[in-house]
Amino acid sequence: TMVVACRIVVGWMLVAGALGSNILNNLDVVGGIVTTPGSASSCSGDLFPDKVVVNGAHFSIEYHDTYKVLTNLLENEVYVLVQRGCSPTLPASLNPKVIVQVPVSRVAVMSSTDSKWIEVIGERSTIIGMNGIYTTSPCLNLRFKKNMTVDMSQVTYNQTLSSYQMNSAPSALTSSYAALNTPLDIVFAGKWDTPRGSNYILTSSSYEQTYKNTSEWGKFIAAFYNKEATINALISDFKTRWDCASQRAIVAAAAAVAAGSTKPKGLAISYISGTTITPFDCSFNAASGLWANKICEVLDAAGLQVVDAVHSYTGSYSNYQQFGDWAADVDVIIVADCTCTYK
Numbered sequence: 001t002m003v004v005a006c007r008i009v010v011g012w013m014l015v016a017g018a019l020g021s022n023i024l025n026n027l028d029v030v031g032g033i034v035t036t037p038g039s040a041s042s043c044s045g046d047l048f049p050d051k052v053v054v055n056g057a058h059f060s061i062e063y064h065d066t067y068k069v070l071t072n073l074l075e076n077e078v079y080v081l082v083q084r085g086c087s088p089t090l091p092a093s094l095n096p097k098v099i100v101q102v103p104v105s106r107v108a109v110m111s112s113t114d115s116k117w118i119e120v121i122g123e124r125s126t127i128i129g130m131n132g133i134y135t136t137s138p139c140l141n142l143r144f145k146k147n148m149t150v151d152m153s154q155v156t157y158n159q160t161l162s163s164y165q166m167n168s169a170p171s172a173l174t175s176s177y178a179a180l181n182t183p184l185d186i187v188f189a190g191k192w193d194t195p196r197g198s199n200y201i202l203t204s205s206s207y208e209q210t211y212k213n214t215s216e217w218g219k220f221i222a223a224f225y226n227k228e229a230t231i232n233a234l235i236s237d238f239k240t241r242w243d244c245a246s247q248r249a250i251v252a253a254a255a256a257v258a259a260g261s262t263k264p265k266g267l268a269i270s271y272i273s274g275t276t277i278t279p280f281d282c283s284f285n286a287a288s289g290l291w292a293n294k295i296c297e298v299l300d301a302a303g304l305q306v307v308d309a310v311h312s313y314t315g316s317y318s319n320y321q322q323f324g325d326w327a328a329d330v331d332v333i334i335v336a337d338c339t340c341t342y343k
Contacts (some may be wrong), residue, residue: 021049022226023083025123033125037105038226040066040085047083050228057208057216061223068102069094070223074204075191083293088310098199103225104185106151110193111138113291114203118223121230124335128179129155131193155180157197164197209290210297212239246301253303264331266293266304271337275320279309282337295334304332 006044019216040047048063062069066086071077077097078089084101109115109131119137125148130140132151143149155164155177158260164180165171173180187200201224205217215235222231257263268280284306291297291306299306307330315322327333 022228023047023103024226025105025126027122027125031125032122034123034132037084037101038103040083043083043088047086048226048228050226050232052223052228052232054219055216056210056213057220058204058213059217059220061219064088068223069096070220072202072220074207075202077202079201082224098186098201100186100199101222102223103227104183106185107224107265108187108197110152110185110187110189110196111203113205114188114217114221115140115192117218117231118225120218120234121222121225121227123225123227126225128184129187147204150177150179156194159198162198183199195205208294210294212242214294215239242301246303249301249303251303263305264303265307265309265329266299266302266332266334267309267327267330268293268299268334269309269336272320272335276318277320277323279313280319281310282308283307283311284308295336298334299332302332 023040025038026036027033027270028035038095040156048061048065048068051063052061054060058073060071060073066083066088067090068081070076070081072079078094080096080099081102082088082099084103090096090099092242092278102143105126106128107118107126108141109118109127110131112134115127115130115135115137118124119139124139124143127140127143127149129143129150129152131153132144133153134143135141140149144151154167156167164173164177166173166177171194184197184199187197188203189196189200190201190206191204203217203220205214205220208217215238218231218235219228222228253263268282269277270280271278280295281292282299283292284290284296285292291300296306296308307327307329309323313323313326315326317323
């Protein structure tokens with residue numbers, strides 16, 4: 001029997017607290033609160049010795065001595081990140097959508113897809129606003145309770161007045177939302193998120209076709225904090241753990257088959273509502289090496305035989321019992337969203 005051993009790595013909390021060579025925010029040691037934003041005392045030389053390299057994801061980053069050029073290749077938007085305390089002359093050809101001083105210290109985030117990266121690099125205290133509808137982080141929920149972070153789902157952005165206002169009358173921000181009266185550095189938002197504000201940064205990790213490429217967007221977020229050294233260590237750790245766990249699962253499945261067992265099956269369902277089931281398309285493109293949906297990649301990485309219901313099930317998707325009978329021999333079912341009242 002082959003045994004696959006996983007490398008022991010440094011825990012994320014230790015890595016996230018490591019100091020890189022880039023200029024970082026000054027954080028209170030006890031509470032992790034930003035006391036003063038990181039600012040350069042001199043603007044000569046390379047102020048970004050810690051850099052990231054993008055591996056396969058749909059964004060790019062270029063480093064210059066005192067600024068970075070970050071491009072969302074899916075949205076064709078350019079953002080210039082200038083080291084705080086410096087005023088470089090930018091090429092006229094750049095035409096950036098947003099110019100922001102980094103490291104940022106006051107942000108709003110419209111999705112937990114982005115906020116998780118801010119949390120793991122140790123910059124949770126910079127999240128002034130968060131879309132509370134999609135927040136499951138217990139630490140962010142505690143910040144809501146203490147009015148340290150406001151719920152952005154309760155406000156809209158008035159483009160004419162260039163300010164936030166409450167959704168319901170009276171529109172003036174209540175005292176617990178007073179933090180939004182002070183301008184935010186940026187707003188991290190997806191293409192369809194609202195409210196954004198005028199200085200929003202579009203993130204597109206959800207459009208990547210593999211989970212490893214999705215994780216690369218942690219580098220995109222970290223660049224706004226000068227936390228390249230921290231995110232490099234974290235993502236390397238994540239990918240190593242993924243590869244090791246996957247290899248162990250595949251070896252275990254192969255051993256089971258060799259011993260006479262059947263390879264376990266996995267099925268991915270997008271949505272269940274009442275008696276209606278919507279499965280993910282789990283077809284595999286051998287030429288590109290990609291699954292039609294990256295959630296199917298998880299099943300494959302776990303050493304499972306991926307069941308593609310979209311192309312193999314011929315019954316009714318609105319007949320819960322019929323679909324359940326068809327999938328009775330499936331060992332693992334991933335359900336992305338469910339409004340069902342029974343199992």
